[in-house]
Amino acid sequence: MNRVIPALGAVAIFSMLPVFLGDGFFVFFLTSFFIFAMLATGLQFLIGCAGILSLGHASFFGIGAYCSGILTGRYDVPFLLALPVSGLLAGLGGLLMAPIIRLREVYFAMASFAFGIVVNEVFTHWKSMTGGHDGFPSVPFASLGGYALDTPAKLYYFALALLSLQCVLFSYLRQSSFGRSLNVMRQNEAGAKSIGLNLVALKVWVIVITSVSAGIAGSLFAHLNGSVSPQMFHWSQSINVLTMVVVGGVANIAGLFSATFVLMYLTQYLRWLSEYTSLVNGIVLTLFVVFLPAGIGSLFVTLRKRWKSASKFEEVRR
């Protein structure tokens, strides 16, 4: 219960915001924040719960974005069909990684990195389908049935709803038997095998699930931007998302979202910083891995524990 109330509060606050902010750029920015938060939640689950380091997460994001953009823009498929299809296609992409998944951690990291580069080369060079280097320019507005989400605020609510849904799903997964098995696997592979867990199946499932979520986020991203191009899904994008997860911490969703927000805000709003954006990203990433590997989220947890023990102390004194 003590996690549900703050979460509901956050959703309530965020759903009030467009009322005050109107349809300005900030709402657009918040929508893209939701989308990247979805992407980061998936990667956080992959790293934090399953202990799998993927350096190619943006490729699934890209597959979803291209799929949804091309389906709706070129073939007039309704958005409500294109959205799940792009999730499925990204999931299929994740399934392509399945044969590599049995490799040792570092090898998988390299293979996923290579996978990201290859997927991006396909985006760049499959010109007849993707529009090549310039990208696919005409992605229509998302629409629910006949109702077009043609302003940032309308898409904002849809993205917020999907993000909340995804958070619920992932926190359910974390405490389901699937999530617990992943936890055991991350901490001790031999032990997990000895109690009869099928590690390959677990790993394949977790890759596919997180790819589907990245693909759905990608679909939203395509409709938010109105176009897709290979640069958006360059491998550095995978590293950006990884930075969000490392800074936010692998175990705490509040930490992850604050890190995602701050990092995106820095790159979007501090123009004088724009020349140094990647430098700042690199420094932040390195500092966190070296000095605070558990991320901001761990600070939240310690603070809450301190606060709790302090209030207990007060009770005892009374």
Next chain:
Amino acid sequence: MEQFIQLLVYGVSIGSVYALIALGFSLVFQTTGLLNFAHHEVMMVGGLIGYSLLNYAGLPIAVTILVAIVICGAISLAIQRYVVARVQRNGGGELNIVVATIGIAIIITSLAMLIWGAYPLPYPEVQRSAPLKIGQIIVDPKYLLILAISLASMLVLQVFLKASRFGLAMRATAADAATAALSGIPATRMFALAFTISGGLAAIAGVLVGMLYYASFDMGTIGLKALTAAVIGGFGSLPGAVLGGLALGILETYGTIYLSSDFNNALAFVMLIVVLLIRPSGLVGIKAREV
């Protein structure tokens, strides 16, 4: 046929540079069990320093390479000392180190872009001489020079590893760090040594890549291809790194001419995935599977 042989010379020459970079990746992996994801960016720094020394200071190529070796060796040592070792001390595993070195790689790249700018910097012609003609085959002597330098560097590395006490100590640590430590070989020193040597190799390779193409802040991608070469050969195996580098160089050269240059960049990474699928131990054979 002439073209075929000509291309082979180019392929071997480019491949030997890949091999040098791959050796750095593999040497660190063999000794410390770690993937240094900043290695290719150290190579990039070597290339840019080489550009500055050749272009502004007008130093001869040999001195340029030596200075670059010292600087890049120091950078690589600093990465080991101040980042990798610290992450390990804080209980970080190999994945934390991958992420930490990615962070370093981003820092190095962005600093290089701020210092040297975003445009490719062509080297001044190091050896201006007429193309060599052997029968019908015409070869730019630049490629032969590059081949000679990288072969010489590999030879020096080989002699160091096989004939010197330090080399022996390093191989002992690579084989079994705990047992080596029992006989008085400090593992941390050996780790630092492996990083330093890999930095030196990266410097040589950087200057050679600069001679081949140009130097720029984003030439690290060439080094990433060399990482795939190292894995293709068998990650952690030094002969494997050389073999993988040569194979990649030759395949890429023929692929560009006989197939299409569109997928030149993807080729290395497709090869990486295919090799990991079929034979994760690489051409030479190192254990890679776990599950």
